[in-house]
Amino acid sequence: MKMLQLRLSMDTLHTLILLLPLLATLAHCDGHSLSQMLFCQPNAPSSGLLKMFDGDQMFSYNFSDNSVLPWIKDFDQWRDRAFPNASNISFHLKLCNQFREDLTKALIDITPEARGGAQVTVYTAHPLRLGAQNTLICVIDDVYPPALTITWRKNGDILKTGLNSHSYFAMDDFSFQAFSYLNATPYHSDVFSCEVQVGGDNRTIVGYWIPQYPVPSDLLENVLCGLGFALGIIFLLLSLLFFYFAKTLHNQD
Structure with a gap:
C-alpha cells in the first residue's frame, strides 16, 4: 500500500513558503510495518531519505555521495538492501521538489506557517x-x-x-x-x-x-573505604577495651 503524505510550511519572514512534502511508502507484513520517507526543503539539508521498521529508523540516504548510512552498526549487514530501487530515488526527489515549487506558488499567503515546538x-x-x-x-x-x-x-x-x-x-x-x-x-x-x-x-x-550527584571517583571510593576500615578497627579496639574494664570491675566485686 502506498501513501503520499504532504505537509506545508510557509516562511512569511522571507515571503516564501517553506514546503516540506513527505513521500512515504508503507508496507505491512505479519503485523509489522516498513516505511520510507523522502523530504525536500529550501533549507539545509535540502533533501533526506529515511527508512523505518515499526517506527524505528534503520537507514538514511546520503545524497552527497549516494551512500546508505545505517542507524546502528547491527544494521550494516542489510545496507545493500536498504533501498533496492535506488535508481528511482533521483526521480522521486525531482518530483518532490516540483511539488514544493508548484505548491509554494499556489499557496503563498494562504497556507499558515506550520512549525514544530522544538x-x-x-x-x-x-x-x-x-x-x-x-x-x-x-x-x-x-x-x-x-x-x-x-x-x-x-x-x-x-x-x-x-x-x-x-x-x-x-x-x-x-x-x-x-x-x-x-x-x-x-x-x-x-x-x-x-x-x-x-x-x-x-x-x-x-x-x-551542570554536574549533579556524581558517582564518587575511584580516589574518593578508596579514601572512604580506608576510612571505614579504620573506624571499624577503632570500634573493635574500644569494644575489647570496654569488655576488659567490665570484666575487671566484675572480678573486683
Whole structure:
C-alpha cells in the first residue's frame, strides 16, 4: 500500500513558503510495518531519505555521495538492501521538489506557517564522575522543518572540538528528532549548554546541563573505604577495651 503524505510550511519572514512534502511508502507484513520517507526543503539539508521498521529508523540516504548510512552498526549487514530501487530515488526527489515549487506558488499567503515546538534535553551517556571523560547527549524533539543549527557551549565559550551529530530521526507524527554528542570532562563548577536554532525561526532553544550527584571517583571510593576500615578497627579496639574494664570491675566485686 502506498501513501503520499504532504505537509506545508510557509516562511512569511522571507515571503516564501517553506514546503516540506513527505513521500512515504508503507508496507505491512505479519503485523509489522516498513516505511520510507523522502523530504525536500529550501533549507539545509535540502533533501533526506529515511527508512523505518515499526517506527524505528534503520537507514538514511546520503545524497552527497549516494551512500546508505545505517542507524546502528547491527544494521550494516542489510545496507545493500536498504533501498533496492535506488535508481528511482533521483526521480522521486525531482518530483518532490516540483511539488514544493508548484505548491509554494499556489499557496503563498494562504497556507499558515506550520512549525514544530522544538524541545531540548541534555544528559550524560555514562554515570557522572567528576574529572573523568564522559559524553553529553543533546536530544532535540519535535523538530520541523528538519533544518537545525546546534551550538555547544562550556561556561559560555563555544566548543568546536569533540562534537558529533547524527542525521534526523523520523517520528510517527511526521516530525523529526535529532541528536548531538559532546565528548567532555566535566568538573564541579562547569556549565554546559546545547543551543538549537530551527531553520526559518529566530528563536534559540537552550538546554543546560551542570554536574549533579556524581558517582564518587575511584580516589574518593578508596579514601572512604580506608576510612571505614579504620573506624571499624577503632570500634573493635574500644569494644575489647570496654569488655576488659567490665570484666575487671566484675572480678573486683
